[in-house]
Amino acid sequence: MTPDAQSRIARLLHHRKPGLSQGEPIIPPITASATFHLPTVQSGGQFYGRNGNPSWDAVEARLSILEDAEAISFPSGMAAITAALFSTLKAGDRLVIPSDGYYVTRVLSEGFLKPLGVEVTQIPTRDFETADFTGAAVVYLETPSNPGLDVVDIQSVATRAHQAGAKVIADNTTMTPLLQRPLDLGCDLVVAADTKAPAGHSDVLFGHVAGRDAALMARVRDWRRMSGSIAGPFEAFLVHRGLETLEVRLDRMCSSAATIADRLAAHPAVRNLRFPGLASDPSHQVVGSQMANGGFLIGFELPDAGAAEGFLARCPLVEQSTSFGGTHSAGERRARWGDGVSEGFIRLSVGVEPVEVLWQAIDTALAG
Numbered sequence: 300m301t302p303d304a305q306s307r308i309a310r311l312l313h314h315r316k317p318g319l320s321q322g323e324p325i326i327p328p329i330t331a332s333a334t335f336h337l338p339t340v341q342s343g344g345q346f347y348g349r350n351g352n353p354s355w356d357a358v359e360a361r362l363s364i365l366e367d368a369e370a371i372s373f374p375s376g377m378a379a380i381t382a383a384l385f386s387t388l389k390a391g392d393r394l395v396i397p398s399d400g401y402y403v404t405r406v407l408s409e410g411f412l413k414p415l416g417v418e419v420t421q422i423p424t425r426d427f428e429t430a431d432f433t434g435a436a437v438v439y440l441e442t443p444s445n446p447g448l449d450v451v452d453i454q455s456v457a458t459r460a461h462q463a464g465a466k467v468i469a470d471n472t473t474m475t476p477l478l479q480r481p482l483d484l485g486c487d488l489v490v491a492a493d494t495k496a497p498a499g500h501s502d503v504l505f506g507h508v509a510g511r512d513a514a515l516m517a518r519v520r521d522w523r524r525m526s527g528s529i530a531g532p533f534e535a536f537l538v539h540r541g542l543e544t545l546e547v548r549l550d551r552m553c554s555s556a557a558t559i560a561d562r563l564a565a566h567p568a569v570r571n572l573r574f575p576g577l578a579s580d581p582s583h584q585v586v587g588s589q590m591a592n593g594g595f596l597i598g599f600e601l602p603d604a605g606a607a608e609g610f611l612a613r614c615p616l617v618e619q620s621t622s623f624g625g626t627h628s629a630g631e632r633r634a635r636w637g638d639g640v641s642e643g644f645i646r647l648s649v650g651v652e653p654v655e656v657l658w659q660a661i662d663t664a665l666a667g
């Protein structure tokens with residue numbers, strides 16, 4: 300971890316201290332109130348639960364430290380993505396999105412933005428490097444892409460997109476701001492599903508948009524207020540708590556993923572393993588620079604759907620669920636959702652189980 304990241308983690312843990320007075324709780328309370336004492340509208344502070352809530356303020360303070368930018372919370376990753384897209388697009392604009400990224404972003408773009416007059420262009424993540432962005436209003440990237448784990452050089456895409464006059468939005472869910480910093484690399488907005496590693500315990504949905512352009516962020520804030528796409532205070536509390544251990548969880552998850560990817564790659568039943576941390580992986584070129592490490596997601600293929608489902612059912616330490624980034628290792632066959640991957644492709648999210656126990660369980664389940 301860079302000294303800069305270490306400092307952010309330490310500040311995140313103690314962010315409330317400067318504002319505390321005698322007898323106040325160290326942990327921010329869950330403020331369950333729709334309304335606030337409001338004798339006059341001029342005096343500032345909280346006034347209505349769709350505009351603001353102290354529990355959002357607490358989690359947004361932590362997210363802002365992580366992103367080094369203003370952060371606005373949302374009730375899910377998709378709510379954050381929707382806010383970013385509706386804040387930057389209008390009829391007649393062209394949006395470029397990855398054809399191999401998170402599928403709901405594609406369905407949202409094709410099903411809702413296109414009928415409103417936005418032209419949607421889908422291109423594979425690895426083609427962003429050479430794509431012509433002329434005429435694009437927004438270039439939206441996701442790297443490493445979910446689930447294929449292809450990467451793109453964020454800085455080079457952002458530079459070319461800006462030259463074409465486009466805004467750049469990055470979905471940073473697979474990496475988190477501790478492992479990859481799209482705003483530092485020139486992106487205008489970052490969107491993320493904090494449902495995944497940031498909250499980390501698979502018990503809450505949450506998302507955020509972060510950015511350093513005050514006018515753009517004001518528009519995102521307006522979107523939240525006007526669409527009513529707001530997180531509940533209990534959800535904000537859970538994410539605030541989850542962020543407390545993000546760094547230690549990622550440390551375990553990413554180092555275990557590196558160990559498991561090495562061993563899976565050498566396993567005779569496994570084909571086409573993808574893990575950016577492996578020197579032989581096509582995505583490896585940005586590990587150590589753009590990506591702090593290889594992350595905690597591994598993609599690999601078993602011979603067919605039956606072999607993949609059998610492995611997932613047999614392995615006691617891999618939950619059969621969608622989503623990733625939780626404390627429990629989890630895996631699923633992505634073709635069941637229509638992702639452009641082979642029938643036997645599994646996305647494995649490595650959790651915090653002690654790695655040798657986890658590997659034993661995986662190895663035994665692979666043997667059938």
Ligand SMILES: *Cc1c(COP(=O)(O)O)cnc(C)c1O
Pocket residue numbers: 375376377378380401441445470472473491492493494495504505506622
């Ligand atoms: C999960 C995910 C989302 C959506 O997040 P939700 O909280 O489920 O709405 C968006 N982008 C990526 C890359 C994801 O993995």
